[in-house]
Amino acid sequence: MGGALSGGTDIPPGPVPEQYVLSLIGVPLSPGLAAAITARQAELVTAMGGYVTGRKPLTLLAPGDSAASAFSKEALARLRRIKRGARPARLDPG
Secondary structure: OOHHHHOOOOOOOOOOOOOOOOOOOOOOOOOOHHHHHHHHHHHHHHHHHHHOOOOOOHHHOOOOOOHHHHOOHHHHHHHHHHHHHHOOHHHOOO
16 A cells, blocks of 8 residues: 555554555445345455455454454454453453
8 A cells, every 4th residue: 555554653553565455335226235245345355366465454444344354463462462451351341
């Protein structure tokens, strides 16, 4: 993606080394089209093969996406450690 996103940073998501973003938007004009749109989007991602890393900028997550896909494995482990330390199981509200 270049620019400030590709440089070194200490924020949890870290730099974004990918050069491009594949963003697929579908507007179902009738209730029956939603599943077809989702299926076609999955086909396009599959067709891109190894060019798709699965990593997503945190601000571009779709409903149902996990925030974990926005972080490197190392950053995600670090954030989970911080969360466990800040919210012990005995104080977990949910």
